[in-house]
Amino acid sequence: MLNEIEQNRKERQSAWEYVINYFRKRSIWLLHYCTGCGAVELPPVMTSRWDLERFGVGPMATPRQADVFLVTGYASIKTLKRMIRTYEQMPKPRWVIGFGACTINGGIYYKSYNVINKLDRYIPVDIFISGCMPRPEAILAALEELRNMIQRGEAKGYDRYVKNYDWYKKNQKEILEREGSLFGEADDENK
Amino acid sequence: MKTSDILNKTKELFPYISTELFEEQQGRIKVDNERFLNVLAYLRNSSFVHLANIFAVDWIEEKEFELNYNLWSYDHNSSIIVKVGIPREKPEVTTVLDLWEHGQVYEQEIHEFFGIEFAGNPDLSPLFLHNWKEIPPMRKDFDTEEYSKRAFDVGEREGAK
Numbered sequence: 001m002l003n004e005i006e007q008n009r010k011e012r013q014s015a016w017e018y019v020i021n022y023f024r025k026r027s028i029w030l031l032h033y034c035t036g037c038g039a040v041e042l043p044p045v046m047t048s049r050w051d052l053e054r055f056g057v058g059p060m061a062t063p064r065q066a067d068v069f070l071v072t073g074y075a076s077i078k079t080l081k082r083m084i085r086t087y088e089q090m091p092k093p094r095w096v097i098g099f100g101a102c103t104i105n106g107g108i109y110y111k112s113y114n115v116i117n118k119l120d121r122y123i124p125v126d127i128f129i130s131g132c133m134p135r136p137e138a139i140l141a142a143l144e145e146l147r148n149m150i151q152r153g154e155a156k157g158y159d160r161y162v163k164n165y166d167w168y169k170k171n172q173k174e175i176l177e178r179e180g181s182l183f184g185e186a187d188d189e190n191k
Numbered sequence: 192m193k194t195s196d197i198l199n200k201t202k203e204l205f206p207y208i209s210t211e212l213f214e215e216q217q218g219r220i221k222v223d224n225e226r227f228l229n230v231l232a233y234l235r236n237s238s239f240v241h242l243a244n245i246f247a248v249d250w251i252e253e254k255e256f257e258l259n260y261n262l263w264s265y266d267h268n269s270s271i272i273v274k275v276g277i278p279r280e281k282p283e284v285t286t287v288l289d290l291w292e293h294g295q296v297y298e299q300e301i302h303e304f305f306g307i308e309f310a311g312n313p314d315l316s317p318l319f320l321h322n323w324k325e326i327p328p329m330r331k332d333f334d335t336e337e338y339s340k341r342a343f344d345v346g347e348r349e350g351a352k
Contacts, residue, residue: 077321106343111336113328114320117343175342181324182341 013153024067024093025150028143031066032059033086036073038099038133045136057143063089068146071125074102074115080122081176087123092158095150097142098128107132121171124157124164194218194269197237205230217270227275228285231260234273235290238266242291245298247305251331254279256307260287277307286311304329 013021030052034042046052046059060066063086075083087096098119101107106117119125126149129142149155161168198210198218208222208230222230241263248257253276260273277284286309287294295314301307302315306327309315317323326333 078319081321106339111339113325113333113335113338113342117339176322178322178324178342182338183325 017153021151021153025147026056028055028057028068028147029060029066030057030068030070031063031086031090032061033063033069034072035075035079035083036100036102038072041133041136041139042070042072045139050136050140052140052143055140055143055147063087064091066090067094069094069096069123070099071096071103071119072099074107074109074112075119076114077116077175080116080172084123084172093150093155094158095126095146095155096123096157097146098125099139100134101130101132104128104130116175122168122175124160124168126155126157192267192269194267194271197264197267197269197271201230201233204233213272216268217272219272219274221274221276224275224277224284227273228287231262231273231287231290234262234271238264239271241265242287242294242297243270245287245294245301247301247307247329249279249305249329249331250276251279256282256305258284258301258307282306283308283310285309288312303327306330 044050052058057068063069067090069083069087069090071083087094098104102109102115103119103125106112106115109115110117116122127142127146129138131138134142146155194216195212195218198212198220201220202208202210205222205226207226208220211219211221213219220230239262243261243263244259245261246259248259250257255276255278258275258277260275262271262273264270275284282305284307286298288298288311295312296318298309298312299315299318302309302312303317303320303323304327320328325338328335328338
């Protein structure tokens, strides 16, 4: 059994990668940046009741030294602009957790004119947490799963961003730098 | 001075307004959009120094926007809402910046979300919306669901693998 696991691992990654991933997953710094209402779930996760630090995860103040970007809830268009900037400032390897229903399909804001619906179109998300709001246990479960994905070498959102850079940039531009109305000229005359 | 007395006195001075005592401490005044500044200036000078809020309502079937000025008097502990109807085709009113300086943000916001022009306000630049190209979003004839579909739901994630 153990040999089989060892064999599978060797097919996927070299021993050197295995060691790197082993250490990476044990020192995760969460970027201390919160959008939307999901931010209220983080203080209990980080303080004594759920105690995030026992997993080696701690908050980090600057994007330059952070590993995980936790998008906690809805992102308005102005926020999206700052999020892209923050994400691009983070060094590789970097991971994104989409937190709550709003990052998956807009959640209760899916009709809103000012809130994006699918976060994955603009920055690559490694793992989503469903729910509105997700409980602290869900955050811990997601972090645990992310740690396992890092160990297996599966969390490659940052590679996806580089490979599909044009696609992501096109989607971002569609929103941030759009020219002209979406409804055409006929609707403009009702002004 | 009770709110009802204030309303009666205002009615005596400006016979063209209609007043309504909503609660013991809250009154409403409805006035047309050409003479509303007289009423506001009078209230401002008779201790209604606090403009708590300005908000707009889009009555699309009556074809008018309604501006509501929430005033508060610390001396009489009473609140008065001044309602001003303005036509939807030409939404323009005079600014109240000369009476309440802090009305700036409220007017800026209403201009952004309803497209109402405030004549005399020097700065009506956008506050919240980024790169907005449509009709103002809080108008009732703006279809926010359709906009959301066209702007944010286009295509599937075929590009990223």
